[in-house]
Amino acid sequence: MASPARPEKRQGSGIESDDRAAGSAEPIYLRHRYHGELGQLLREYYTDVLDQPMPDRLLRLIEQFRQKEQNK
């Protein structure tokens, strides 16, 4: 089975301030802030979990869903 698509990486080097968005209708984003050592560890940790293979029981469940969709 093909590996499922992974979420886009959100790495960046800029620091976006909360304050910049204050008073703005724009959503406040934290994206691209985590560029320090802590951010790197967090990304490494999360990427590792994302990359772990899916257990068979979950893949089988999806297959059952697919069959049900096809039988509709």
Add this chain to the structure above:
Amino acid sequence: MTEPSPFCFADELVVAMPSLRAFAVALSGNVTTANDLVQETLLKAWSHQNLFQPGTNFKAWLFTILRNTYYSQYRRSRREVLDTGKIADGRCVSPNQPSHMDMIEFKTALQALPVDQREALILVGAEGYSYEEAASITGCAIGTVKSRVNRARVRLARTLEMVNVDELGADWSSRAVVGKLQR
């Protein structure tokens, strides 16, 4: 002009599964529990797919289901087991790599965070959700999410003895918080 492809529920579940599982691992601290959580989430999503509003964020909808399942069942029944060793040592880095110990320490520190702070940090810092999106998923105010993220980062920095504020990659408000702590 091509028409948008029809929404295939099972396909969308497959796409979201790795993130769901990663979030479940971060929440529960246990791989087996995380797999159970994802399985229940998939089943609930499938049986309630009529409740999903097309055009809205499907993955965020799944995250909400998973989170609610965790809080209503797993955490209450105290099935949460901190099994950082198994998770931590899974596949992250080879023991020979210099960063191996750093990662083990990081995972231990992450799992030691209060779960509300941990989930906020994962949603915003790892999944890349905005404060607003994370607030929607967790059912709390944006300010609460911001506060939890900041507290999580400060606590991690303390635990990991990151004295330099820059190591946090912090925003202005986090710098202010850390600055107060360092005085």
